[in-house]
Amino acid sequence: MVATSPPTDVPKYTLPVDKDNKATEVRIHNFSRPHMRAFHFAWMSFFLSFFAWFAINPMIVYVRVSIGLCENGGWDVLTDPRQCICGPACNRTLQNGNIINVVGAICMRLFMGTWVENSGPRFSMAFIVILFALPVAGIGLVTSS
DSSP, X not given: OOXXXXXXXOXXXXXXXXXXXXXXXXXXXXXXXXXXXXXXHHHHHHHHHHHHHHSSGXXXXXXXXXXXXXXXXXXXXXXXXOOOOOXXXXXXXXXXXXXXXXXXXXXXXXXXXXXXHHHOHHHHHHHHHHHHHHXXXXXXXXXXX
16 A cells, blocks of 8 residues: 655645635735735725716716706706706606616626636636726716717
């Protein structure tokens, strides 16, 4: 009978891990690899995505005036705070935007579920955040509806 020794290439982690090399504790102020770094990048990525996705909604009061959707438009909303009279075209544009927002979210959830299963969560999230950073940055360049 040949005696076998335990494997010598077992990785050493700064956090305690279970038999599957998953961390068993969370140390918030620790950025050690790979467990806590993955944790911090995941919540930062989620926060940035969430913030970017919902950033335009509180600004819609100013945006609809600046891109000419109000029927009584043509004023500077910051220096002359009037109430926007939103006619049929304005309402239709805002409703279409909301519909596209919901449909896009549903389609992306279906697409991302499959993609994460095939490519893994790290690559998928990184790719989506990098890809959609351009359109989110382009929101500030909109001048008409």
